[in-house]
Amino acid sequence: MIIDLIAGARPNFVKIAALFGANEEMGKPLKFRLIHTGQHYDEALSGSLFKDLELPKPDINLNVGSGSQAEQTAAIMIAYEKLLEKSRPDICLVVGDVNSSMACAITAKKMRVKVAHIEAGLRSNDWDMPEEVNRVLIDSISDYFFTTTQKASDFLISQGHNKKNVFFVGNTMIDTLLRFKPNFRKPEIWDKFQLKEKEFIIVTLHRPANVSKEKFLKSYLEEILKNSEELSVIFPAHPRTRKLLNKLGFTHPRLFIVDALSYLEFNYLVERCKAVLTDSGGITEETTVLGIPCLTLRNNTERPETISHGTNELLRTDPKAIAPAINKVLTGNWKKGSIPELWDGRTGNRIVEILRHL
């Protein structure tokens, strides 16, 4: 059996790494064909992940690059269809909710290849996010569903999917986090900015809702700096955010804007920071497991367990919510949280075991 593993954007590589790890560990490995769509091409968003996460070189790179939502999706579909015409796998396995996952899932399904979805059944109900459209589309055509929570499984079954094909397995992103924790690596900026444990906060913002308007980004930064006392503020910026930050020209003696960091360096910082302010979904899961306060600048989340169980709180996209939240962190009153069921580092093994018997 040949299984295509589709990866294109940063979080995909992190999730896929769990499958490679498990597949090797379990012996009699399944045959994976790693397809890199090329959605992310920068060293920090893609290249360094291969080294950090010990991923094999992609078998095929579709090299699609950037574009509008439709351009990017169409380019991936065309390139993947050409590949499938020449050589078809038994299963196309996609992860998460990015354009690469949606484009390949649809292409595979139309070519009568079975589709499996890791991280199925998540919903934010926010149609302003392209990721929500992608989640709904992928789940509507998938044959096999791997979920991070029982709630996501229940939701899929309530939507009419056959429960024999819905598997609550846990979280592959956490497998990777736990496996590579011993390798977390001190970034250069640690010494350069004289960082000290628990004396800095991390900010990551990349969603168009937060980083397409200068006014918004500026008021977030002002509120964060005004309320964070003596803490340094480290802002590893996604390329899109970097462009806007350069335009904004905002500076402050405690603010350090740096390029996106590699996975091992970023998580070295997360493990040692006082708190993270973010609009990422994956980071809310990682901070939950690392027990780090996470302040999310979004109006909703498709990962409610990071709030009900974990260390995450939604501040919405309201700059005024930042002051009381940071205060809660500084006064030691942030919740401690617990780890959701099956986020135990063995999810990849459970998935490989199921795939072997399909």
Ligand code: UD1
């Ligand atoms: C994508 C995912 C998002 C995920 C994020 C992680 C979709 C719809 N969104 O968003 O869910 O959280 O990845 O990073 O798939 N760019 C570069 N270098 C790169 C890649 C992109 O400069 O290597 C620039 C592009 O030119 C574009 C912008 O970043 O201007 C957006 O890239 P894109 O891949 O479309 O979406 P992300 O915002 O990264």
